[in-house]
Amino acid sequence: MERTVTVLVYSDDVTTREQVRLAAGRRPAADAPAVEYVECATLPAVLAELEKGGIDACVLDGEAVPAGGMGVCRQIKDEIFDCPPVLLLIARPQDAWLATWSRAEATVAHPLDPAELAASLASLLRGRLSSAA
Template sequence: MQATATVLVYSDDANTREQVRLACGRRPAPDSPVVRILECATPAAVLKELDKGGIDVCVLDGEAVPLGGMGMCRQIKDEIFGCPPVLLLIARPQDAWLATWSRADAAVTLPVEPVEFARALASLLRKKELSGV
């Protein structure tokens, strides 16, 4: 397994980005690589970072403004070749169907519950490692 994984976190809300950072910790699971968090507060910043490459997983806030994480997810899945897996933060469990529509690889509810979030992130990192993408 790689030594470090880069996780892009998109939210216009600094508190949400902090929740993700704290829930992730140094690594989300004992068998996961050390995680480097790259925070983005705007859709343009997300696209710029994805164009640079090197992102292992994206965490997108479904409640972000002006472009929510669901719309951003659908856009990057269409536009970014080899798009990294996406973990979507959703407001309510009932929004899971929208996460499916957006083609997110996983979804967890807000506020971020640390154990649930770490489990979902670690799973996406494992899948990314196995796929070799």
């Protein structure tokens, strides 16, 4: 049976969460495993899902309110043992330096390019799965 991975998508905006799901799809790359999504609209929901375990990667919206994805990323990197890799959605390419501060493994700028988002997510998942093997 093929392995399925779980990706947490955090944004207070339901449209942004939908854009991520549609852009990456059920399989972000031909060599990537099938993806199931867990959507979170609040920081407490993100923390609860990560504490349960089973999350293979996170996509965090840097523009979410009141807890922005950059701060959430930094917090989970500090607090969650074996924190999954994070793809951070940023407002502008110039914000990439802030993503470095937050310790995100990858960034994609708004407006979301489906090919770029899928490729970045697939890369994170490949790295996560190869380190778990």
